[in-house]
Amino acid sequence: MDRAGKREAVTALHDVFDKTGVVVVAHYAGLTVADMQKLRHQMRTAGATVKVAKNSLAKIALDGTDVASIGSLLKGPTLLAYSNDPVAAPKVAVAFAKDNDKLVILGGAMGATALDANGVKALATMPSLDELRAKLVGLIQAPATKLAQLANAPAAKLARVFGAYAKQGEAA
Template identity: 40%
Template sequence: MPNSKNVDMLAKVAESLENSKGVFFIDYRGLSVKETQELRRGLREAGAHMKVYKNNIVKIALKNAEMPEVDGLNGTVAYVFYENDPVEAAKVIKEKAEAFEKIEWIGAIADGKALTAEDAKAYADLPSREELMAKLVYVIGSPLSGIAQVLAGPARGLATALQAVADQKAA
């Protein structure tokens, strides 16, 4: 019969998997308590949260949720569950990994697919959702403003010519 603590932990992992769009796996070995708190705070601001569970229980939860299996879930693994944008969470992990020089990427599950450490790390180099929306607005708006300027050109020229005639008659 399984230990009740393990059953409770399995339920928590299953709930985290259900409530998130994906998860990053990182090796956090060597982080101090202060550094861990700083990482958790940054992730919370990005709409993600970091938990540490027993690796075997996470593997069972992944299997129960019919999610792909990820290699490398051994040792000190932290699980970063993100609710919205994986890019924001990945950027926080990358930033803290560079600052602390102690965090290693193990992999991820995103869009229902298992990712390698390199693929997971690549998410941090993508533009955020807000950046993409701003670029889209610019791309859509740029031709429209050009068309508006071209269409306004003849009217502007006519107004300038009329003003010149008015100034000439006034002089």
């Protein structure tokens, strides 16, 4: 790679580190090409991205970003998984590491917060932003639904009482 290519790679990585919600760093030594393709597909499906970058270029790109704390993790054959959703990349990485012991999660960063391997695993157990939004909407809608049921309940009971009297009157 020539200097211009390296400069472009560093700029692209710097933009990623600046704009991403979470970055996970893992060793991938021993993964087959098919395994890497499977991991990339799973990440893409979840809204995350996997990138294998030269460690020296990634360290240069980390300068001046919130996730600069991951610089010490960049040793050996490492891959970077990142997403805007703070849960997507860790969730897929942890699930893939459970099935494939060749992927070893080293740690990561969520904004300025550095995460070790256990921190990434804890983050993976949390619900995603979409799940949290759905729960919040459900909680907001629940009182309105209950209120509507309470408002309609007396009228429904009254209609049943009239219906019962009408049936009694017909039977007599």
